[in-house]
Amino acid sequence: MGTIPMTWMMTRRGLAMLAFPLLLAAASAAAQVESSARPGGIVILDLGSASQSQPEVTFNGKPVLVFDDRGSWRAAVGMPLRAEIGEHTVVVDDEPVSFAIDDHAYREQRLTISNQNYVTPNQEQLDRIGRERVVLDNALNNWRDQPLESITLASPVEGPRSSSFGLRRFFNDQPRSPHSGMDIAATRGTPILTPRDGIVTTVGDFYFNGNTVIVDHGQGLVTMYCHLSEIDVEFGQAVATGEPLGKVGATGRVTGPHLHFGVYLTGTAVDPAILLANPSD
């Protein structure tokens, strides 16, 4: 993925960059996380030396994750799956910085769900789903100011990825929202390990997601684990990389046991594969 189509960049530090120097900056960032300028991707921007104060970055009025990558400030801009192809602008310390994102063809996925209540919920179920949406949105859009030195993640479960992020889904031939995470196939009871230090901000049983855990890793990096057979952590618990969060199951809207692994950057679902240090596919 080597190119970031970047038009120009100017920060209050008086730093002007044209396309070519920015490509160099992107290449040095690649050791950690490669920039992926597409809907559902992560655009990595180099914001200069971390010896200066941390820049404030916003995208469409929302905060953007900024981290100190071995002495350089970098922004990791989560691109929504619905993002338009073409030019976008972030604001870095009141200065606009433009970049472009490319098209990406996400495949279709057609699933058959035997329990009709998961395809066409009744009013009582719709009310429950609405209340749960508020809880989930709240958990995905709140985080601690905890500094981050990297945004890479260890794999929470080893196993084949039965379907990937961004699939345009149809349940019993009815269109539904695109797949906002990565599915990892594993047998029921397989331990799910936390991929990076964090704090558990949500545990609960949700209508579509089944037994669910949400972890805040700081600066807007939030991960979500769904369809668990068992939850092994409590609300507010600190978890270290490799510690068990729960076990793989088949609760909620599923066709079989698997882990649904969601990764959010300041509230935007992005492709988890971009941040996994050792992708297994």
Ligand SMILES: [Zn+2]
């Ligand atoms: Zn899933």
